[in-house]
Amino acid sequence: MSTAALYQEVDVCNVNTITQTRDSLITELYQSHNSWLMGWLCKKLGCSFDAADLMQDTFSRVLQKDDLSNIKEPRAYLTTIAHGLMVNHVRRRDIEAAYLDEIANLPQAEAPSPETINIMIETLTKIDEMLDGLPSKIRNAFLWFQLEGLTHAQIAERLSVSVSSVRQYIAKALLHCITMTS
Amino acid sequence: MAQLNTKALRDATNWYVQLTSGEATDSDRAQWKAWINADPEHKFAWQQVEEVTKTFIGLNSKTSIAVLNRSYTPASSTRRQVLKNLSLLFAFSSAGWITYKEKPWYHFMADYTTAKGEIQTFRLDDGSKLVLNTDTKVSIHFDEQIRRVRLLQGEIYVETAQETNPVYRPFIVQTMHGTVTALGTRFSTRIYKNRSCVNVFEDAVEVRPIDGLGDKVVVNAGEEVKFTSMLFQQKMLFDMSAADAWTKGFIIVDNMPLAKVIDELSRYRHGVVRCDPAIADLEISGAFPITDVDAALLSIAKTLSIRIESFTPFLVMFKPA
Missing domain, CATH: 3.55.50.30 (Phage tail protein beta-alpha-beta fold)
Structure with missing residues (x-):
């Protein structure tokens, strides 16, 4: 057997060991902590379908992680993931309620279709997530520019800042959004 | 995920600002094209810009802005702060009141919650019975001096138990508007938009608005009182058989x-x-x-x-x- 082939053999072995360890890590994580996590989520959310869904989501996130061997505090690790998902969940619910409230008074002819409603809630949630953490001036400047189509000068006047500040705000907001989505 | 090139991204966002400013010249556009073609990283960065900006296309401006600004007040950087502090709150769940007004995040402070349409009964450490109505959140703070139940949202019904602790600890329900101190009793408390409401089914409670400079009122069985953080309204009689029907x-x-x-x-x-x-x-x-x-x-x-x-x-x- 050539040396190269030998190396290859070793590599395959390694990969197998890693896969096996990974599977058993996940199994163990699930078996030891799933009911505890469910309890934790129930306490936070009420024992609704939401809690069960979020638990599944949490473990599916764990499945996507590359390296699981470094988890020292599994419960802290799981609650960190679950917490992130909860924040998004609450954000979506919040947006949904606000959006339904906004369209509730529209005449029937103008009422959006169920599909449109879904897409709008998705999109607005995504935008809200991207903008999270931006200072209000920058956030507003960006929203007015994107949604109301105001010119830089008009935004500058609304915010009582210079046009060059507005340009910086828009660039900053954009950079922030890109960082948040990637 | 590809590593983002910060320099390229900054340039891309600046290009975007210039091109959409309404003042872009043909020469700007030519330079921008040259910039994009100069480096695959530039091209990639520009795609990121488009990815974000296309999200906004076709949205109704009035509705979208109203929804996105739903709970976003310029003065409040608190909301972000709250997010940062959440992990701390987990560790010290009695930490408290600071995040109180940040409605979406009540969730994470609550010891007991019910979803919409859900009604649940709990037995507290001292034996008191606590029923949570729909969409309700409470946190429990019992110590050596006091039995405090914070009603963060919604409505609760309470039947206090005989205190067995050697030292008597008052039983208090606290809302954002004030405190309701049980004088051995059955009562319910509900939070409305800008006031709280107490209905007493047995014995009496004492109500103090939080900013009421010590003003208080005793509410007896069969009486209802609504209060804001500053003052309480006239006591009223209510229908006792109807008011706690939700618990059933x-x-x-x-x-x-x-x-x-x-x-x-x-x-x-x-x-x-x-x-x-x-x-x-x-x-x-x-x-x-x-x-x-x-x-x-x-x-x-x-x-x-x-x-x-x-x-x-x-x-x-x-x-x-």
Whole structure:
């Protein structure tokens, strides 16, 4: 057997060991902590379908992680993931309620279709997530520019800042959004 | 995920600003094209810009801005702060009141919560019974001096137990508007938009608005009082058999205007139920199950001979026949 082939053999072995360890890590994580996590989520959310869904989501996130061997505090690790998902969940619910409230008074002819409603809630949630953490001036400047189509000068006047500040705000907001989505 | 090139991204966002400024010249556009073609990283960065900006295309500006600014007040960087502090709050769940006004995040402070349409009974450490109505959040803070229940949102019903601790600890329900101190008793507390309301079913409670400079009022069995953070309103008598019916899964109404009945039932259901102003004042009496609000809505429509229109399960409208 050539040396190269030998190396290859070793590599395959390694990969197998890693896969096996990974599977058993996940199994163990699930078996030891799933009911505890469910309890934790129930306490936070009420024992609704939401809690069960979020638990599944949490473990599916764990499945996507590359390296699981470094988890020292599994419960802290799981609650960190679950917490992130909860924040998004609450954000979506919040947006949904606000959006339904906004369209509730529209005449029937103008009422959006169920599909449109879904897409709008998705999109607005995504935008809200991207903008999270931006200072209000920058956030507003960006929203007015994107949604109301105001010119830089008009935004500058609304915010009582210079046009060059507005340009910086828009660039900053954009950079922030890109960082948040990637 | 590809590593983002910060320099390229900065350039890309600046290009975007210049090109959409309304002042871009042909020469700008030519330079921008040259910039994009100069380096695959530039091209990639520009794609990121497009990815973000295309999200906004075709959105209704008025609705979108209203929704996105729903709970976003310029003065409040607190919301972000709250997010950062959440992990701390987990560790010290009694930490408290600071995040109180940040409604979406109440969730994470609460020891007990119910979802919409859910009613749950809990037994507290001292043996007191606590029933949570729909969409309610409370946190429990018992120590050597005091038994404190913080009502963060919604409505609770309390039956206090005989205190067995050697030192008597007062039992207090606290809302954002003030405190309700039990004087050995059965009572309920509910938070409305800008006030709290207490109904006493047995014995008495003492109510103190939080900013009321020590003002207090004793509320006796059969009496109801509403209070804001500064003052309380005149005490009123209420129907004791109807007011705690929710703990048994019903609401009971007696000649109540349709609009108000709908508001009450909506508490137990996801989505929005609206009522045409022309029929808002029609009066209804009866008992309705809160475990099946849709059935209740149908039976109301039938009784009053009015129409129900629903575009989606989230949006139900009552209309004149």
